[in-house]
Amino acid sequence: xxxxxxxxxxxxxxxxxxxxxxxxxxxxxxxxxxxxxxxxxxxxxxxxxxxxxxxxxxxxxxxxxxxxxxxxxxxxxxxxxxxxxxxxxxxxxxxxxxxxxxxxxxxxxxxxxxxxxxxxxxxxxxxxxxxxxxxxxxxxxxxxxxxxxxxxxxxxxxxxxxxxxxxxxxxxxxxxxxxxxxxxxxxxxxxxxxxxxxxxxxxxxxxxxxxxxxxxxxxxxxxxxxxxxxxxxxxxxxxxxxxxxxxxxxxxxxxxxxxxxxxxxxxxxxxxxxxxxxxxxxxxxxxxxxxxxxxxxxxxxxxxxxxxxxxxxxxxxxxxxxxxxxxxxxxxxxxxxxxxxxxxxxxxxxxxxxxxxxxxxxxxxxxxxxxxxxxxxxxxxxxxxxxxxxxxxxxxxxxxxxxxxxxxxxxxxxxxxxxxxxxxxxxxxx
Numbered sequence: 001x002x003x004x005x006x007x008x009x010x011x012x013x014x015x016x017x018x019x020x021x022x023x024x025x026x027x028x029x030x031x032x033x034x035x036x037x038x039x040x041x042x043x044x045x046x047x048x049x050x051x052x053x054x055x056x057x058x059x060x061x062x063x064x065x066x067x068x069x070x071x072x073x074x075x076x077x078x079x080x081x082x083x084x085x086x087x088x089x090x091x092x093x094x095x096x097x098x099x100x101x102x103x104x105x106x107x108x109x110x111x112x113x114x115x116x117x118x119x120x121x122x123x124x125x126x127x128x129x130x131x132x133x134x135x136x137x138x139x140x141x142x143x144x145x146x147x148x149x150x151x152x153x154x155x156x157x158x159x160x161x162x163x164x165x166x167x168x169x170x171x172x173x174x175x176x177x178x179x180x181x182x183x184x185x186x187x188x189x190x191x192x193x194x195x196x197x198x199x200x201x202x203x204x205x206x207x208x209x210x211x212x213x214x215x216x217x218x219x220x221x222x223x224x225x226x227x228x229x230x231x232x233x234x235x236x237x238x239x240x241x242x243x244x245x246x247x248x249x250x251x252x253x254x255x256x257x258x259x260x261x262x263x264x265x266x267x268x269x270x271x272x273x274x275x276x277x278x279x280x281x282x283x284x285x286x287x288x289x290x291x292x293x294x295x296x297x298x299x300x301x302x303x304x305x306x307x308x309x310x311x312x313x314x315x316x317x318x319x320x321x322x323x324x325x326x327x328x329x330x331x332x333x334x335x336x337x338x339x340x341x342x343x344x345x346x347x348x349x350x351x352x353x354x355x356x357x358x359x360x361x362x363x364x365x366x367x368x369x370x371x372x373x374x375x376x377x378x379x380x381x382x383x384x385x386x387x388x389x390x391x392x393x394x395x396x397x398x399x400x401x402x403x404x405x406x407x408x409x410x411x412x413x414x415x416x417x418x419x420x421x422x423x424x425x426x427x428x429x430x
Contacts, residue, residue, distance in 0.1 A: 001102050004110075004322070005084075005406055007322075007326065007329070008084075008110070010329060011090065011333065011338070012077070012120065012332075014340075015333075015337075016070070016077060017071070017072060017073025017074065017343075018069060018073075018120075018304045018344050018347060019069050019342070019344055019345070019346040020069050020072065020122055021121065021339075021342050021382070022342075024072070024122065025387040026047055027047070027055065027122075027123055027386045028058050028062055028067070028391060029387055029390075029391060030047045031055040031059040039056060042055040043158075043160075044201060046198075046204075049204065050158075050197070050201055050290065051126060051158060051159055051160060054126050054129060054159055057075065057125060057129065060075075061075055067392060069122070069343065069347065072122045072204075076118070076120075076122060076125050077119065079125055079128035079129060079132060080115070082132055083108075083109075083128055083132050083135065086135035087104055087105040087109075087135060088141065090138055090139050090292075091104045091296060091299070093149075094261060095261075097303075098317050100302070103299050104295045104296055104298075107236070107298055107299060108291055108292055108295040110236070111236045111237075111295075112331075112332065113232035113287045113384075114232060114288040114291065116286050117285050118288050120339035120343070121343075126159060126160050126285070127160065127288040127289060128163060129159035129160070129290055130156055130159045130160035130288075133152050133153075133155040133156035133159055134152075134156045134163055134289065135292070137166060138169075138170065138173075141170050141173070141183065149187065150187060153166060153167070153186075153187045153190045154193065157190060158194070161409070162286070164191055165271045165274050166182055166187065166271070167187040167188040167190070167261075168271045169267055169272070170187060171179060172267035172271065176260060176267065177264075211280065213279060215275075216278055216279070216280055218280075221280060222277060225276075225277045225282065226277060229273055229276070233287045233291040233293075233294045234269075234294045237298030237299075238306065241272050241301045244301075244306065245305045248307055248309055248317065250306075252302070254303075258300040258301070262301065263301035264293075265293040265294060265297030265298075265300065266293060266297055267296050268290065268292055268293025268296065269291075269297070272289045272291075280358075286305045308346075310367065311377050321386075343380070345379070345380040345424065346381065346388065348424070349380065349421065349426045350388060350389070350392040352419070352426040352428075353392065354389070356428060357392075363398065363399055364398075364400075365398065365399070366401045366419070367385060367399070367421065367426075368404075368419065368420040368425075368429070369421055371403060371405060373421075373423075373424065375424075376421060377402060385400050386398070392413065
């Protein structure tokens with residue numbers, strides 16, 4: 001286990017906390033309050049979404065780290081490691097042996113889809129926090145600590161909207177395990193409380209959300225989403241099942257207990273995707289939550305294949321898995337680049353722009369982007385360059401304009417400074 005967790009750090013630490021990008025700046029600006037006693041105000045705000053615990057985490061990070069991105073990255077890493085441990089704990093609570101439980105956690109954490117985005121993009125912590133509190137809720141529910149499960153249910157809702165169907169998941173679990181359905185009622189009541197609180201803030205609703213966040217019943221969209229999200233949550237766990245069966249020379253024949261684990265995992269997978277399948281916008285972040293279920297189901301099948309193997313054969317299989325994971329490290333690094341490189345660009349740009357903005361008396365800064373660069377101002381800031389420069393310079397009144405040559409409009413008439421991004425470097429145009 002130590003080897004695989006260390007390998008996880010080898011994969012992600014080199015790219016961790018290289019910069020704040022895109023929505024990060026909006027989260028930081030929108031999570032500011034003047035003192036710790038005013039943090040309850042975060043539960044009355046929205047930024048389109050209503051995720052007050054995410055806002056609280058950004059507020060805490062700014063108190064600790066200012067705008068230093070590595071600190072925010074460490075927070076995301078802490079959430080990821082906590083999630084990994086909780087997946088293992090949930091598997092143990094469901095009755096899996098320790099070795100299988102930790103394998104389920106590793107299958108979830110090594111999934112090449114979603115985890116890198118959740119960890120390396122600071123705003124990706126929304127999914128990490130959703131997973132964290134959903135797992136705590138499920139663990140408490142399995143242990144029949146229903147009051148605690150209700151608290152964690154509400155916390156999961158305060159992190160991300162996919163938690164709305166967590167009560168449906170646990171209802172399915174109760175049916176599969178032939179348990180009383182009544183303890184699910186307080187969890188469903190949390191949905192009502194959450195929706196009422198959300199309605200007070202003016203956050204997006206299905207009717208007011210932008211088009212790409214509105215639920216759609218378009219058959220072609222649903223078919224594409226089903227295929228893409230099945231790939232993101234299931235391909236890696238399924239590959240492990242097939243590889244184990246081939247190496248072990250034994251087709252998995254799950255017993256009653258293993259079939260139960262499979263059904264529980266499939267219920268988590270299906271309800272975990274039940275909202276995002278209907279959204280026009282696609283994101284690998286949406287795979288983080290459902291892939292807990294695919295990891296549990298896959299490990300149940302792996303356990304069925306391993307049941308007849310000797311301990312020595314199982315150890316050889318573990319060594320082979322470790323060697324394969326080590327060989328795949330460069331592949332993970334390559335996949336991480338799409339989040340690491342824009343972060344580096346953002347850091348370099350703000351290191352240049354912030355002093356210029358602070359020293360300038362003008363109210364407008366014009367940035368000229370490099371449209372030919374793979375990683376440029378548009379990819380690093382995604383429409384939030386003004387928010388980023390305002391935060392970094394401490395000038396909330398500053399206006400920023402981003403231009404992409406060839407210019408389609410005339411330059412602004414008012415006095416301004418012009419900054420040009422070329423060859424990965426931002427320079428002042430004199």
